[in-house]
Structures are given as C-alpha cells and as structure tokens.
Amino acid sequence: MIQFEYGCPGSLMETTSILRNNPEAVLLAGGTDILVRIKQGMIQPAMLVDIKSITELHGISSIEQNGLRIGALTTLTELVENDLIRNRCPVLSAAALSMACVQVRNRATIGGNVANASPAADTVPPLMAFDAELEIFADEDIKRVPIGEFFTAPGETVLQENEILTAILIPDTARKAHYIKHTLREAMDIAGVGVCVSRKTQGAPDPRVVLGAVAPTPIRVPAAEQFLSEGKIEEACAAAVDAARPIDDVRASASYRKDVIYPLVKRASYAVFAR
Amino acid sequence: MSDYRILNTRAPRVDAFDKVTGKAKYTDDLSMPEMLFGAILHSPQAHARIVKVDTTEAKKLPGVKAVITSEDTEGIAFGVSPARYDEQIFASERVRYVGDEIAAVAAVTPEIARQALDLIKVEFEELPSVLDAHLAMDDEAEQLHERYKNNIVQQVHWDFGDVEAAQKEADVIRTDELTSKMQDAAFLEPQSALATYDQGYLTMYSSTQAPHYIQRTLAMALSLPLHKVRVVKPAVGGGFGPKAACSSMELATCLLAMKTGKPVKITFDREQVFLHSRARHQFFHKMTTGVRKDGTICFLEHEALLDGGAYCSFGIATVYYAGSLLGGPYRLENMKYDGYRVVTNKPACGAQRGHGAVIARACFEIQLDRIAEELNMDPVELRLKNVREAGETTCNELYLSSFGMKEALEAVRDSAAWKNKRDDQPDGKGIGAACGFFVSGAGYPIYYSKTPHCTVVTKLNEVGGGVIVESGAADIGQGSDTMLAMITAEVLGIPLSDVRVMSGDSDLAVDLGAYSSRTTLMTGTAAKEAAESVKAQILEVIADKTGASIDDLDVIDGEVINSKGDLNIEELRHDFRMEHRGFRGIVKSGNLTFNEAARVAFIDKGSIVGTGKYSPPKLGGSFKGAAVGTSPAFGCSAQIAEVDVNLDTGEVTVEKITGAHDCGFAINRTQVEGQMQGSMMMGMGEALMEEIKYDECGRVINANLAEYKIPTSLDMPPLESIIIESHEPNGPFGAKEVGEGGIMPTIPAILNAIYDATGVRINELPVTPERIRTALRKAGKVNK
Numbered sequence A: 001m002i003q004f005e006y007g008c009p010g011s012l013m014e015t016t017s018i019l020r021n022n023p024e025a026v027l028l029a030g031g032t033d034i035l036v037r038i039k040q041g042m043i044q045p046a047m048l049v050d051i052k053s054i055t056e057l058h059g060i061s062s063i064e065q066n067g068l069r070i071g072a073l074t075t076l077t078e079l080v081e082n083d084l085i086r087n088r089c090p091v092l093s094a095a096a097l098s099m100a101c102v103q104v105r106n107r108a109t110i111g112g113n114v115a116n117a118s119p120a121a122d123t124v125p126p127l128m129a130f131d132a133e134l135e136i137f138a139d140e141d142i143k144r145v146p147i148g149e150f151f152t153a154p155g156e157t158v159l160q161e162n163e164i165l166t167a168i169l170i171p172d173t174a175r176k177a178h179y180i181k182h183t184l185r186e187a188m189d190i191a192g193v194g195v196c197v198s199r200k201t202q203g204a205p206d207p208r209v210v211l212g213a214v215a216p217t218p219i220r221v222p223a224a225e226q227f228l229s230e231g232k233i234e235e236a237c238a239a240a241v242d243a244a245r246p247i248d249d250v251r252a253s254a255s256y257r258k259d260v261i262y263p264l265v266k267r268a269s270y271a272v273f274a275r
Numbered sequence B: 001m002s003d004y005r006i007l008n009t010r011a012p013r014v015d016a017f018d019k020v021t022g023k024a025k026y027t028d029d030l031s032m033p034e035m036l037f038g039a040i041l042h043s044p045q046a047h048a049r050i051v052k053v054d055t056t057e058a059k060k061l062p063g064v065k066a067v068i069t070s071e072d073t074e075g076i077a078f079g080v081s082p083a084r085y086d087e088q089i090f091a092s093e094r095v096r097y098v099g100d101e102i103a104a105v106a107a108v109t110p111e112i113a114r115q116a117l118d119l120i121k122v123e124f125e126e127l128p129s130v131l132d133a134h135l136a137m138d139d140e141a142e143q144l145h146e147r148y149k150n151n152i153v154q155q156v157h158w159d160f161g162d163v164e165a166a167q168k169e170a171d172v173i174r175t176d177e178l179t180s181k182m183q184d185a186a187f188l189e190p191q192s193a194l195a196t197y198d199q200g201y202l203t204m205y206s207s208t209q210a211p212h213y214i215q216r217t218l219a220m221a222l223s224l225p226l227h228k229v230r231v232v233k234p235a236v237g238g239g240f241g242p243k244a245a246c247s248s249m250e251l252a253t254c255l256l257a258m259k260t261g262k263p264v265k266i267t268f269d270r271e272q273v274f275l276h277s278r279a280r281h282q283f284f285h286k287m288t289t290g291v292r293k294d295g296t297i298c299f300l301e302h303e304a305l306l307d308g309g310a311y312c313s314f315g316i317a318t319v320y321y322a323g324s325l326l327g328g329p330y331r332l333e334n335m336k337y338d339g340y341r342v343v344t345n346k347p348a349c350g351a352q353r354g355h356g357a358v359i360a361r362a363c364f365e366i367q368l369d370r371i372a373e374e375l376n377m378d379p380v381e382l383r384l385k386n387v388r389e390a391g392e393t394t395c396n397e398l399y400l401s402s403f404g405m406k407e408a409l410e411a412v413r414d415s416a417a418w419k420n421k422r423d424d425q426p427d428g429k430g431i432g433a434a435c436g437f438f439v440s441g442a443g444y445p446i447y448y449s450k451t452p453h454c455t456v457v458t459k460l461n462e463v464g465g466g467v468i469v470e471s472g473a474a475d476i477g478q479g480s481d482t483m484l485a486m487i488t489a490e491v492l493g494i495p496l497s498d499v500r501v502m503s504g505d506s507d508l509a510v511d512l513g514a515y516s517s518r519t520t521l522m523t524g525t526a527a528k529e530a531a532e533s534v535k536a537q538i539l540e541v542i543a544d545k546t547g548a549s550i551d552d553l554d555v556i557d558g559e560v561i562n563s564k565g566d567l568n569i570e571e572l573r574h575d576f577r578m579e580h581r582g583f584r585g586i587v588k589s590g591n592l593t594f595n596e597a598a599r600v601a602f603i604d605k606g607s608i609v610g611t612g613k614y615s616p617p618k619l620g621g622s623f624k625g626a627a628v629g630t631s632p633a634f635g636c637s638a639q640i641a642e643v644d645v646n647l648d649t650g651e652v653t654v655e656k657i658t659g660a661h662d663c664g665f666a667i668n669r670t671q672v673e674g675q676m677q678g679s680m681m682m683g684m685g686e687a688l689m690e691e692i693k694y695d696e697c698g699r700v701i702n703a704n705l706a707e708y709k710i711p712t713s714l715d716m717p718p719l720e721s722i723i724i725e726s727h728e729p730n731g732p733f734g735a736k737e738v739g740e741g742g743i744m745p746t747i748p749a750i751l752n753a754i755y756d757a758t759g760v761r762i763n764e765l766p767v768t769p770e771r772i773r774t775a776l777r778k779a780g781k782v783n784k
C-alpha cells in the first residue's frame, strides 16, 4: 500500500506552517498529475497537503478594467463554463476544453496545470500570450511573478518549498488570441506542439507568439512577435521554427515537431490577424 | 418487413440493464471468503538465461501464503496449437521477452503480494535479443526456441491454379508492399482470473473468450480430470482475440489456489495487458498482382512475414489466414502464397479481430486501387468486375454458399455518392473504397477433434412457462446471449422476456468460444434445434390431450393456436386453474397459453429438455493447411471512407465511413450495426494511430492507453451501416458473421482515400501525420 500523511489545512498560513515543518510535503490540488506520478512510483511524498479547503484559492473575479483573477483552484471545467472567462478570455476556455476528458477536467485545476510545469501544459501558452502574472503566497506575504519568469525546466519552477500559487492574474484581457493544440486524437491526448498567438484588440497589435511542448518550458518567441507586428507572417513562422528546441519522445519526433510549427503558427496568426 | 416477430428487430440486449446500471459482475468484481490475491513476476529482460531464482525472502514476508516458480510446475508445456506447445507457466531456463512470467505470489492483500515480488531475486545472464523479424531468420541469429530453426514457427507454401501461365496473360503487373505494427486489442477490461480448488474440483472464473479451451488447457497442464475442471465466464469487457487462449496467469492462479487451498484472484493492470499481448502480429506483405486490360484479375503472388513475438500462440492459424482469406471475394484463379511466422524477443502475438487477414486484405485492396489507376479504371468498377457470387468456389476451395459482395459494394457506392465525390474533390479531400471477406466460424477446432463445435440445452421451466437456455457460448460484449434468447423466443413463439440465457460455463454445455465469428451461425443453429425440440415435445402432448393434429398446432405470441379451428382445452384449463388457486392473472378464457401448455406437458412427461448441436460438414480441400480458412459460410463487406488531409501538418480527419456488410440475416439489427461500427472504429485506429512502440531493449514504451492511442468518441465520424441479407443456407434463419469481417475494408478504404487526397502512397501503418509529411516531402510536394 502506498502510504503518506494527509493534511487538509483551512488557511494559507496553516499551509505554510505545515510545509515548513514537513520539508517532504507536497501540495495536492485536483491530484490529476500528482496521484498519477505517485501511483507510477515516480515520487513517494511523505505527506500530501490538500489545499482544496482554502477559500482564497477559489473563485474567478474581475480586476482592474478588464482583467481577471483566476483562483488557483479553479477547475478546468470552470474555465470552460465560466461566463467571465468565456467572454474575456475565450482562448483559455478553448484550451481547457482541449484537455483530458470530462472527468479529469472536473478535478484538474489551473493552478495545478501551471505549478506542474509540464512543457506541454495547455493553459500556459494562452496565459503567456496574455502576459499573465502569478500571485504567490510567500512568507506571509503575496508577491507577483510574470508567468514568463516562472518556469525553469520541465517540472521545475521558481516556486520555493513553502510557497503557494494562489491565483493567476490577467491584468488586461483586451487581446484576441488563438490556441492550437496539435495532437493525434481529439480527446485524452497531450499536445505534441502547442501554439498560441495573440494581439491587442486596440492600438498597436503588440503580438505574442508562444510555443508549448517544443522546448524544456513553454517559450515566447520575441523574434516572431516582432515580425508579426510588422505584418510579416511567413517570417514570423520561420522565426518560431528557429526558436524551437524539441525532443524526440513517444508522441512525436523532434523533426516532425519542427515541421508543423510553421503551419501552426501561420494558422494561428491568420486566425488572430484576419479582419 | 420480415415475417418474424422477434428476429430482425432492434430488441434491447438482454444484458443491457445490468451493464448500464453497473450491476453486471466482471471477474475482478468477484470476491470470496478468505480469498488471496495473486501477483506475477515478469521478466525485465528481453532475452536472458535464468541463473537462479531465489524466493526465500519473499516467502518470509508476513501475509504471503505461497510463492511459486517453475520448480512447482513440473516442466509443463502448453500453448494454443498442440503441435506447438512452446509456453511454460513460468520460465525455467530462459526468459524470452520483457514480461515473460517467472514467478507468482499469493498473499492476503494485493499490496503484500506486490511487495513480495520485489523480494524475489532473479539472476540473469543476458542473451543477445532478436527484435527484428527479418534478422530473426538469419542463420547467425540467436535462436529463441530449439525447435524453431531460423526462428521460424511455421511456413506456408501454396500454389493454386497456374500462376506462371497467368503471368503471360496479364497486361499490367504490379508489386506493392505494406508493413504494419504490433497492436494491442485495447479492450476495456484487463484480464482477471479467480480460482478455487475444493475436494478435487477446480473452478476458474475468468475474463475469457473461450471457456472450453481454457478448461482443456487447465486440465492438461494441471493433470486434473477434465470433468473436474469448470471454467465460468462472468461478464467480460471485450476480448477481440487475445482472451481466446489460456494464459500463464490463469494457470498460475489455479496453481496458487491448489497450493493454498484458498480462492486466489489475479487481475492484470494495464501494463500487464500490453506485456501479455497476444494481440495483432506485425505483418510484412509483398504482393504481385497481374490483371488484364479489361480489369480481370489474373493472378496474385503473395509473400508474408509475420513477427509474432516470443511464442507461437495462435501463430500457425494466423499465417495460414493471412494467405487463405485472399481467396475471396474476387475471382482469383491463380494464387501463390509464401508465408513465414517467426519468433522474436517481444510480447507474443495471437489472434485479433480479423485474425491474420486484416493487413493482407489492406495490402491487396490498396494494390487494386493502384492497378485501377494504371488501367485508368474506376476502382469500384474494377472490383465489381471481379467479385464472386453465391455458388462459386475459390481457388483454395472455399465454397460461397451465400455471397452479397456485389450488393454490398453497389450499396456503398450509391449511398456515398461515390462517382460525384471521386471526380470532384479539392486538394486534401479524398474518398476511397475497399472490400473484405471473412469466415463465419472456423471449420475446425484448434485441437484435432470430431467434437460438435457447440451444444445447447434448453429446458422448460417445470412450473410452467419460460425456458432456460444453457450454453457454453461466451458473450464477451458482442451480444451472443441476446442472439440465443431471440432465436429461442422466436422458435417457441414466446416473448423474449420469458427466455433466460445461462452461458459461458463449461458445466452447462460445450462451446468452442467467441472467436472466428462463429457463435451466431454455430451456437445459433444449436439453439434453434434445441428450441424446436422443446416446442415439438410440448405440442405433442397438447395434440394428444386435445385430439388435434400436431401438424396443425403452433405457438404464436405465447398462445397455442390450432390452424384447423378451436382446441378442446376445457379440461386442461380446469386442471391448471385448480393448481393455481390464489394465484392472480390466471387466464379464464381464450386460447391455451404457452404457460398452460408447458405445465400440461411437464405433468405428462416430466422435465422437458431440448438439445441442439452444431457440427460443420467436412470442409476444405486436401492440401496442407487447407483446414484454416474453411468455414460453413463467408461474410463479406464493402466500405467507402472520406477523408480530409491537412497537407501542411499531415493530420487526417476521417469525415465519414459508409459500410455495407452481408451478415446473411440480421438476428438483431442494432447488434449487427454495433459490430459494423465497432469494426470501423477499430480499423480506423489501426489505420491512423495504433502502434506498439519498443525501445532498443525490447521494452514496450507505450504500455498504457494514454500513449497507445485508439480513437475516442470525438474522433469518430458519422458511420453509415447498411445491412445486406443474402440468406445463408447453413446459418440459423439465414444468419452468418458480422463480428470480424466488418474490419476488413476499413484500413484500405481509409488509405485509398488518403492517396486520393494527397497523391502519395504510404506503405507503412499506422499512417500518422508524420508519415504523411515524410511521404509528401519525398514526393517533392512540400514547399519550404
């Protein structure tokens, strides 16, 4: 029998104190990543700290003019169904809908998807394409980290052992975005390549080009963004291909991943820049 | 509309309620007092000599009740074909694939059992492993089994007609190749077995497709009298072939139960399902076909190499089927076949839906399209020109007693608006057609025997009304229990709800099992015979008691009807009413009910039991291997697939499949469509996604359903299922197979459509986006 201690704190303060006293403890949100890894024997945490009872981590609200605050425990199903998200950031709903299956989406959280730091995480490219910031509870204080500075390697982030991701902030949702998840099948599949392109809806487009699953972390491609802002879509696609550092794995070869970046960035760019 | 009241309808399945509400019990749902949990130690090595197995520590672990290895098995050999018993319950000297069984443990909890496995120390001496089927046949290659020279388990050399002469007549001759990958059947329910051993009687509950074969293998391998071995099949969540053979796991479960005297259960996890495999082989086909200018097929020269993994399993039959089933559905008088089935250090392959014939069919149907293109002929026209009709015999002596091939092909052609779409499609859109041909029940059992292939015992309920059908048939989700109930209800003239089916139990009757698409034709015939006997026995008594002639009596809608007028039933009814004082709902007037008649018959005769059996007539030619491919009837099918290929990414969207299948006669229309749709789904997965992947050490790297991809419901396009009924004279009410034949045309129809869409030919399955892009690049069709 796989054994671990289980804690279910009711507040952030309580959580950090548990974490401080139990260096081996791991946070548990929806459990759709962590339980799979435990069952596969990849990790054997001494303690799981279930954060689902912490009210501050729930809820989706409007911030600033047209921004969003998405509690870390927001489930993927909520991302799909919530009106505020659907109206202000439909690409995030679409990305969430592309993930897993209904049962998993009912449990899986956005915070878990981000904190898990898979290069193929589907909510991340849209979030990066909106310059999202991560709200982190650290040392009894709240800090903000731009999502682009959060990931350091596959499964690795800047998050310290006793820090908790509390929310994902999108300061300004006034962007049009398109996410393409390239998979072999329509459900229950992990992105072989993920592409998200966005632009501002008003004023200069200030585009974002984000690639998932083709580098150790999801990456922005500034060179491609520059080309897009000049209206040079083909050049942007080529720049995205150049920026990618994919690997061979059971899902696809590195060369195929490179091969499809071009058409996918092109398709996403046209979707966003089409009048 | 048919004249039947129950047959040919869409009656709900008899197991629908239990399945939908979760009441149905699968093997792993079963539990018994004092039951132990078993676990199996699998080899981590693809090929190695076993130097030592040390179970000392494992035996000491508290909660462990037994640890068994090859030392406990007396060197027993078993397998599928008696001539190729090459498997052991536990490897004694060598392991031959990553997953080969080395030991088993029984303990009071599953966790302790697994923990004990970690305590078993095995010392290996690594051997060079053979992972490539072509290299396996080299003289220098490491030999996996002493008996298989050059690692060849079976070879077939057939030469029908006169290929050499036919070559001279051909105007166009083409050679094409197709390679596939090993597959997993991806059934939902992992294998599970629960054994009890009590006073010399062994009972095994198992998620099997073939209780009878399991019973025989258990009795043989464990040296038990056959009649003291009972195999019971609870609800089964799919089989598709791999559950048709007895496994080491089933034998280990029995051994542990015999050793401990306690019930023992073992259930595979998903990884073990992949390691045990016994699913589709890897095929390498090369075909040379010649045709005349007018499209007449002159000859086929066919070479096949089958990679079957570490053991023979069903491999002999597989390599024969790969050749023999190209005998139909076309007029092909000259056919040469050279087939080889080899062993390699990979999980063993066996039978899977469309046994042996699926990839061969795909290769041939793709080639026909290429030939049609060279002839500048419509590929459907080319096929129509060559299809056989009922009454014909193929060059390898398969007699087609009914055959709706032409009707099926015309039906899909018309329904899919083939002509319009074929001529008028933008780049990236494509449409393709293909045909298929399959047995409706293997003509011979897997072991030499003149046994009936099945028996059915139908017993009238003694208290009056209702019957119980006892059969050994294995309903593994395909719906054979419903088929048996419908046939019985139809024959007896009673409602479906008055028939109860007990099946899948070797104590009830003999049945070879759910494989080779045999159950409807064979067990259906036996059920019909059994029900007819019951009916005759009842009517005989009624005729006697009423003075009517038995020839004038019938049961219709649950009532005994005399076609020559009224029946004198006063006295019978009086007795029945007297017997049922206080009962409600006893009929006072009108016709004699079946319930009354049944009771009257019982009182007169005692228990009324009807039996039926099915034994095929002598089938097939006298050449070597002629038995494989023979069948009392043959099903055939045609499909048209429409695809949209994204030329930039290689992604394929199947937009529609139109299928027509000749099942002889649809006992249950919904179930026939269900089998057709399941086949199309499975074929689509094999065409586009499914592939077991190995690392360089022979380990399966995608042994789970996340990375071994099969289509989800969201991937499935609209499927149109057209039922063709050619009324098979050898089948019950004209019925024959639909279980496996429906998969035959799917792969080639999709591949032909992809060619139509892209202009590139891909000779390797599955046709992934990556392979399409590679082919496009090779053809210079990629800019950049």
Ligand SMILES: Cc1cc2nc3c(=O)[nH]c(=O)nc-3n(C[C@H](O)[C@H](O)[C@H](O)COP(=O)(O)OP(=O)(O)OC[C@H]3O[C@@H](n4cnc5c(N)ncnc54)[C@H](O)[C@@H]3O)c2cc1C
Binding pocket: A026, A027, A028, A029, A030, A031, A032, A033, A034, A035, A036, A051, A072, A073, A098, A099, A100, A101, A104, A107, A108, A109, A110, A111, A112, A113, A114, A115, A116, A120, A121, A122, A123, A159, A163, A164, A165, A166, A188, A189, A190, A191
């Ligand atoms: C069948 C299946 C299909 C899947 N398909 C997809 C898919 O298509 N796309 C995709 O991107 N993912 C997929 N996943 C992965 C997974 O479902 C998602 O990553 C999900 O969003 C994880 O959320 P969770 O709440 O379940 O995380 P958990 O498993 O609870 O946690 C994941 C990790 O994040 C940490 N963590 C969680 N919350 C916090 C927090 N608030 N602060 C700090 N650390 C935290 C945990 O400690 C753990 O290390 C799939 C998983 C399964 C089982």
